[in-house]
Amino acid sequence: MTASHPAARTSRPVVLVTGANRGIGRAVAHELAADHHLLLGGRDEQALAALAAELPSAEPFVAELTDPADLDRALTGLALEEGLAGLVHSAGILVNGSVEELTPADWERNFAVNVTAVSELTRRLLPALRAARGTVVAVNSGSGYAAKGDRGAYSASKFALRAWADALRQEELAAGVRVSSVHPGRVDTEMQHELRAAEQGAYEAEQYLRPATVAAAIGFVLRAPEDAVVTSLDLRPRAIG
Ligand SMILES: NC(=O)c1ccc[n+]([C@@H]2O[C@H](COP(=O)([O-])OP(=O)(O)OC[C@H]3O[C@@H](n4cnc5c(N)ncnc54)[C@H](OP(=O)(O)O)[C@@H]3O)[C@@H](O)[C@H]2O)c1
Numbered sequence: 001m002t003a004s005h006p007a008a009r010t011s012r013p014v015v016l017v018t019g020a021n022r023g024i025g026r027a028v029a030h031e032l033a034a035d036h037h038l039l040l041g042g043r044d045e046q047a048l049a050a051l052a053a054e055l056p057s058a059e060p061f062v063a064e065l066t067d068p069a070d071l072d073r074a075l076t077g078l079a080l081e082e083g084l085a086g087l088v089h090s091a092g093i094l095v096n097g098s099v100e101e102l103t104p105a106d107w108e109r110n111f112a113v114n115v116t117a118v119s120e121l122t123r124r125l126l127p128a129l130r131a132a133r134g135t136v137v138a139v140n141s142g143s144g145y146a147a148k149g150d151r152g153a154y155s156a157s158k159f160a161l162r163a164w165a166d167a168l169r170q171e172e173l174a175a176g177v178r179v180s181s182v183h184p185g186r187v188d189t190e191m192q193h194e195l196r197a198a199e200q201g202a203y204e205a206e207q208y209l210r211p212a213t214v215a216a217a218i219g220f221v222l223r224a225p226e227d228a229v230v231t232s233l234d235l236r237p238r239a240i241g
Pocket residue numbers: 018019020021022023024025042043044063064065066089090091092093113139140141142183184185186187188189190191192
């Protein structure tokens with residue numbers, strides 16, 4: 001894998017951001033671009049290459065995160081001699097539907113992306129995270145604290161993601177890896193369009209958090225002083241709470 005600007009990479013902490021091609025992940029890439037080398041996670045290689053070209057020091061990390069063989073291919077040859085300073089899990093899916101409607105396949109794909117893939121990517125990168133005393137950020141949700149009808153599967157996956165982050169934080173304490181959960185409310189992204197369509201509600205972008213606002217919060221978590229870990233951060237749109 002070749003960095004867009006390898007010279008710049010050597011002096012920068014490396015952060016992998018999943019879901020970097022759009023939404024919150026893309027905003028995180030922009031937030032961190034000035035002082036990090038970025039591995040831009042996603043499935044659309046062309047879109048990621050175009051984004052990498054806009055940033056001072058970045059390269060695509062193309063992988064279908066639920067496919068272990070594809071993850072193997074993407075991780076092979078990834079040069080992380082200085083370790084991995086940050087791993088931001090922004091890739092996620094929203095599975096809408098009531099308990100009556102959702103099938104086992106719906107539950108499985110929901111958990112496969114929102115929980116299992118997060119754990120597996122982290123597991124594979126633990127040696128690099130330990131080497132850099134890095135920070136893992138799980139992009140969770142208000143739904144990771146409170147479930148709503150017709151969104152039970154999504155909420156269950158985000159509750160599980162919170163449990164996963166709490167367990168990993170304890171496990172990695174001695175190794176110096178920090179683990180943080182960030183819980184935004186409604187954010188103006190494609191996922192929010194999907195949700196509002198399912199809710200049959202008007203899309204009121206100005207009422208929602210901007211992706212850049214969530215990204216700034218994630219930047220704060222990653223840049224927290226060495227003596228602290230932000231265990232969880234709850235961020236709500238001011239207009240609707
Ligand atoms: N939007 C909100 O209101 C909101 C609120 C709270 C929490 N969140 C959480 O924030 C995170 C980002 O959400 P968003 O609003 O930015 O969503 P989004 O705009 O729908 O983007 C989702 C991202 O996840 C990637 N992704 C999905 N499945 C994948 C897979 N199997 N392998 C690799 N990449 C995959 C997508 O890649 P492709 O483009 O290839 O599909 C895309 O980049 C999610 O975890 C979500 O649950 C969102």
